Amino acid sequence: MTKPHILAWLGGGQRHILREAPGDATKLASMGAVLVGTAAVASASAAFALTTAVGLTTPAAVVVGILWGLLILALDRMLVISMSRRTGFWPNVAAAAPRLVLALLIGAVISVPLVLRIFQPEINSELQVMRSESLIANQKKLDEQFADLPTLQARVDELQAVADGREQPNVSSDPDVRTARDAVTTAQKSYDDAAAKAQCELDGRCGTGRAGQGDAWRSAQTTADRALATLNAAKAELAAVETAVRDRISGGAAAAASSARAELTTLRPTLDERVAARAQVLRDMEKGEKENTGLLSRLEALDRLSDGRPMMFLAHWALILLFACIELLPVIAKLFSSSGPPTLYEQLVQVQENGALAASQVRSDRERELAELEIDVRTEIERHRAAIQVEAGKHANARLLSKQQELADRAIDVWAEVAKQRTDEELARWYAWHARNDQSPVASTNGSQLPASPPTAGS
Structure with a gap:
């Protein structure tokens, strides 16, 4: 070819x-x-x-x-x-x-x-831009996830300085003081909100909209007074905590250093774990971005280039x-x-297909005729076989009846021969018996001897 x-x-x-x-x-x-x-x-x-x-x-x-x-x-x-x-x-x-x-x-x-x-060069450049953007976005999320690290690091540095004797502890950095100050800040905000609401109600700018010291103002003022009491209590608590911390700090540098070292034993492992976790997450992110060069990323880069x-x-x-x-x-x-219009090749293909179809039809008809003929032949053979079997059955029955008749005739002949022979024997014995009795004496009525009875068959 x-x-x-x-x-x-x-x-x-x-x-x-x-x-x-x-x-x-x-x-x-x-x-x-x-x-x-x-x-x-x-x-x-x-x-x-x-x-x-x-x-x-x-x-x-x-x-x-x-x-x-x-x-x-x-x-x-x-x-x-x-x-x-x-x-x-x-x-x-x-x-x-x-x-x-x-x-x-x-x-x-x-x-x-x-x-x-x-467009591979342009796509590779765009992939670098996409990778940088993704790293910046991931860095922001990472900073939000580990936002406590700067505070922890500052606290550890401060405690380490106190433990080394390089500086004295600061009252403001004490956890109790920070908690008390947070409480003061919260109470101050609550009081400011309540006082502003009471003043607004007094001026008629909110709430009922009516100026003056009415029921709504008195209720708002009561809430502000309670908030002020809470604020004063928080401030008093803050002052007491600061006094206690100052007293503790003034107790001596040795005690402060010992306290700082004790706090460092729990705070430093926490800081190390958070730092290690952040580094691992950062490595995973950088690895993922480095390997993000598949087909979808390239299609996205191509779409960005086209936009x-x-x-x-x-x-x-x-x-x-x-x-x-x-x-x-x-x-x-x-x-x-x-x-x-159909080409010569297509016409020849059509002719071939039509011829193949006609030949297939002829073969099908011929196969059907042969099948029907085969069925007829088989039927005729079965009929002939059945007729032969019937004739064979009739002949067998005739021979059987003939043999049965022969057996019956022979049985009768044998029986007749046996019967004749036995009859002759009985007659012979009978004649013999009568012959003996004719020569023997006969008993009289006065006690003489009488002849015996004739012999029977089988005697």
Whole structure:
């Protein structure tokens, strides 16, 4: 098979028919060449995608790309071969619509990796920008998650200085003092809010809207008085705590250092754990961003590059449409060729199919006739076999009756012979007995001897 015939076969041609229609071999070879070109583009696209996005080695990517190209070639050939001619243009379009949609999807899948490969330098630069933005955003979240670290570090440094004797503890840094001051701050805010509300009610600017010392003002003023009492109590508690802390601090540097060391034994491990956790989270984030170079990230980078850049947008979609049209070309060419008058090759194919159909019909009719004849022959054979069996049964019955008659006659003859013989024997004995009795004396009535009775059978 020559190379044009190989391409024609890929385009859907049959070699034995092409020999009778050599003019159509060129058209089908062109169709096959387009299919091979599409498969080559698909192979290159898959190899680019596997090396860039998946990270396969070049030999492995080439092998997988070739397999992918062969699959695309088989699919495209199936799409072309499965399109049959119909009467009219629109019926052909309706029949080709699903194949066009499938071809368009295949073209889109093929085009995306190629577009990403063509714009790879720009995409890599945009990936760096996206990575920097993501790291900045993650850093902000990390600072919020570990917002207590600066405070813990300052407290540890302060306690370490006190433990080393480099400075005396500060009253303001004592935890009890900070808690009491927080309570004062909260109470001050509550009082300010309550006093402002009472004054607003007194002025008539809120609440009931009526100025003067009414019930609403008295209620608001009562709340403000209670808030003031709470504030005064909090301030008194703060003063007492500060006095106690000052007394404790003035107790001596040794006691302060001992207290600082005791607090450091619990506070420093907490600080170390938080620092280690933050470092681990940061490493995980940096590793994730470094490995975030897959297909989706590249598509997002390409979309960002196209956004607000008309030329980039046009180039992007022009390439996608180009590769999609390459994939659609065989189906569209087949569609237009199916809408025109049938070619010599198509006519020969139709003749061959009609002949094959007629031959198949003849074979079917012949097979049906042979089957019916075989059934008739088998039926006749069964009938003849049944007749022979009936005749054999009749003959067997006749012989059986004949043998039974012979056996019965023989039995009667034997019985008659035996009976005659026994009768002769009995007569002989009877004659013998009478002969003996005629010569013996006979008993008289006065006690003389009488003859015995004659012998019976079996005596």
